[in-house]
């Protein structure tokens with residue numbers, strides 16, 4: 001039994017030897033049909049097969065089945081799907097606030113479960129997942145792809161080698177641009193009850209990276225946040241971009257009709273569930289934050305300064321890690337640091353692309369030792385699929401589960417929980433005006449060193 005373990009023993013799945021791994025997937029949206037659907041079929045059909053697909057929207061489900069390229073049965077009832085098809089692995093790619101239902105049911109029904117990040121959206125659901133995993137002899141993997149990019153891995157390697165001595169503090173700032181940042185406010189992510197706010201939906205990626213780099217668990221968080229740009233702050237509003245009277249004057253006008261896949265995946269099925277993909281990002285019911293800033297203290301006394309911006313002119317991030325013997329500086333996509341000519345929409349499309357046409361670039365990490373000149377470490381990486389993280393995550397799970405994980409990149413339930421608990425704590429801190437102890441949110445006690 002591997003209750004609440006940090007490292008997921010992927011070899012426990014016994015993939016790819018004599019028979020194909022039987023998979024079902026719930027949530028046939030963009031991530032489910034693309035990264036966890038079509039890509040798995042194209043790359044791993046010799047070792048796995050889809051035996052069922054499920055979604056609450058029956059017509060999106062049928063389109064998703066065609067897009068993924070499978071012939072398996074489809075279901076709107078998850079339990080029926082699992083009972084009828086007897087899968088070994090359940091993949092959960094639904095809206096964030098519903099992950100817990102399928103994670104818990106999947107484990108209870110005797111399946112291994114792989115969920116997209118975030119593991120869930122609040123502390124009560126998080127505890128329910130922890131309890132279900134303890135009772136089960138099956139495993140839960142959380143799909144943290146950022147860890148798998150060679151760039152993030154190089155930072156981890158430098159820290160593991162103690163290149164800057166003992167780590168004491170970290171500055172981490174992520175800038176979402178007016179294309180990608182805005183996209184969250186167009187759909188369910190804009191409502192706290194669906195995505196837990198970007199503190200959880202988006203920042204859980206960042207907090208997972210930070211927890212992994214820092215190699216300790218968060219113990220306390222204090223945060224500020226506000227909604228000052230999107231939602232009720234907009235100069236005008238409409239029902240959605242397609243029908244809006246303000247198309248000409250709105251900088252955020254987005255013509256979804258020009259994107260066939262978006263039309264086929266979302267617009268064609270919106271009558272069934274009211275899911276409007278090109279919704280107005282100035283609608284009044286948006287209740288998440290669009291500026292976020294937090295201080296996090298770790299159990300080993302490392303201090304983190306974090307911020308997330310959602311309407312930056314460019315998309316990028318920067319981190320500085322300060323140690324007793326030096327400092328590491330790393331960044332991606334800051335346009336002034338190199339000659340970037342690609343536009344912001346194209347950059348996002350490349351980031352999400354799973355096409356496999358790898359364009360290699362070299363990105364610097366700066367290692368600065370006290371009293372010495374700095375050193376530039378060049379890291380080769382792909383532009384597609386989250387800096388090459390996506391395909392490495394897939395290979396590790398499905399193709400090479402037994403290979404040594406020397407950087408500890410595999411994420412299990414405890415990692416999934418720690419990544420969301422910082423964001424959940426940040427929300428509670430903004431609501432109460434007080435620092436929040438991570439240990440008060442669930443029964444997990446933050447460890448000085450990650451297990």
Ligand SMILES: NC(=O)c1ccc[n+]([C@@H]2O[C@H](COP(=O)([O-])OP(=O)(O)OC[C@H]3O[C@@H](n4cnc5c(N)ncnc54)[C@H](O)[C@@H]3O)[C@@H](O)[C@H]2O)c1
Pocket residue numbers: 026027028029030031032054055056057060093094095096098116117118143145201386
């Ligand atoms: N790791 C990454 O980089 C990454 C990137 C994109 C999305 N994601 C994650 O993938 C998940 C899906 O995101 P998306 O962008 O594909 O969203 P989406 O809106 O395109 O798809 C969600 C799908 O879930 C279905 N759904 C909603 N509620 C459901 C329920 N109760 N039961 C069954 N199905 C339900 C919807 O009908 C829809 O088809 C999210 O959790 C998101 O955080 C991760």
